[in-house]
Amino acid sequence: MKIGELARRTGVSVRMLRYYEGEGLLAPLRTEAGYRDYGPEEEQTVRRIKMLGAAGMTLETIQQLLPCVRNNDPAFTPCNELRRILAQQVGLIDERIETLSQSRTILAGYLASVN
Amino acid sequence: MKIGELARRTGVSVRMLRYYEGEGLLAPLRTEAGYRDYGPEEEQTVRRIKMLGAAGMTLETIQQLLPCVRNNDPAFTPCNELRRILAQQVGLIDERIETLSQSRTILAGYLASVN
DNA sequence: GTAAGGTCTGACAGCGCTGTAAGGGTCAAG
DNA sequence: CTTGACCCTTACAGCGCTGTCAGACCTTAC
Numbered sequence: 131m132k133i134g135e136l137a138r139r140t141g142v143s144v145r146m147l148r149y150y151e152g153e154g155l156l157a158p159l160r161t162e163a164g165y166r167d168y169g170p171e172e173e174q175t176v177r178r179i180k181m182l183g184a185a186g187m188t189l190e191t192i193q194q195l196l197p198c199v200r201n202n203d204p205a206f207t208p209c210n211e212l213r214r215i216l217a218q219q220v221g222l223i224d225e226r227i228e229t230l231s232q233s234r235t236i237l238a239g240y241l242a243s244v245n
Numbered sequence: 246m247k248i249g250e251l252a253r254r255t256g257v258s259v260r261m262l263r264y265y266e267g268e269g270l271l272a273p274l275r276t277e278a279g280y281r282d283y284g285p286e287e288e289q290t291v292r293r294i295k296m297l298g299a300a301g302m303t304l305e306t307i308q309q310l311l312p313c314v315r316n317n318d319p320a321f322t323p324c325n326e327l328r329r330i331l332a333q334q335v336g337l338i339d340e341r342i343e344t345l346s347q348s349r350t351i352l353a354g355y356l357a358s359v360n
Numbered sequence: 361g362t363a364a365g366g367t368c369t370g371a372c373a374g375c376g377c378t379g380t381a382a383g384g385g386t387c388a389a390g
Numbered sequence: 391c392t393t394g395a396c397c398c399t400t401a402c403a404g405c406g407c408t409g410t411c412a413g414a415c416c417t418t419a420c
Contacts (some may be wrong), residue, residue, distance in 0.1 A: 133365060133366090133367070134365095148369095161416095163367085163416055164369095164416090165366090165367060165417095166368090185351040186344075190406090216352055217350050220352050225350065226345055227345050227346065233301035234335060235332050236300040237335050238301045241332060248397070258379085260378060261377085261398095263398095278397080279399095347410060
């Protein structure tokens with residue numbers, strides 16, 4: 131299928147589909163005219179990218195993870211790096227939450243001092 | 246005092262001090278030669294900007310808040326907008342934490358599925 | 361053939377800072 | 391007067407996407 135249809139079916143913009151490709155996450159065939167030609171395989175990949183992106187991952191991180199996700203749905207091929215990366219990501223998120231919580235505390239303090 | 250000294254005393258880079266000025270948060274006098282000349286008043290302001298920034302606020306938001314913070318230390322002049330802005334900021338932070346928490350849940354799920 | 365609609369590449373813009381570098385004055389001490 | 395430390399302005403770069411526009415080609419259908 132062409133890029134427009136894939137965009138419609140996955141809810142990912144045409145712009146981003148091209149961007150994924152530029153970042154090496156996708157490599158669709160090309161028609162003689164140079165049009166990108168995506169297969170069902172690629173559609174799956176896009177859905178997975180979207181899924182992992184929803185978990186707050188960078189495309190770069192997703193790219194590292196992608197080879198492990200080629201097959202099943204939310205299940206992964208047990209790549210060596212997989213667990214490490216996932217755990218690391220959770221750690222990153224925890225750090226950000228921690229930072230935000232501190233900010234929240236500070237602001238709440240200000241707010242209380244105004245009452 | 247000149248910008249270098251202020252930077253040293255507040256721990257804010259020269260670059261950022263000039264940036265604050267560009268954003269309208271600071272307006273130091275100028276010597277004949279065009280050098281920025283900061284007074285103790287300005288130093289206080291910088292410390293407050295730093296303080297609010299540590300709470301995760303945007304310079305734009307800080308600018309709105311600044312008039313209310315001109316006087317006391319962690320206490321504020323009760324501007325009309327003050328409470329509203331503070332509460333709004335806390336709300337923003339809560340949203341971000343919520344988003345991150347969801348991401349965390351998703352990732353933790355993946356991680357669990359690998360075990 | 362023509363027009364509409366899809367696609368291509370390349371590039372600029374914006375978010376909110378922050379560093380750095382270039383090119384050129386200023387000031388104080390020796 | 392010279393040197394070194396500081397200061398000035400302007401502007402480019404990077405983070406990680408995402409939209410949008412320009413100029414040009416392809417395709418489908420009437």
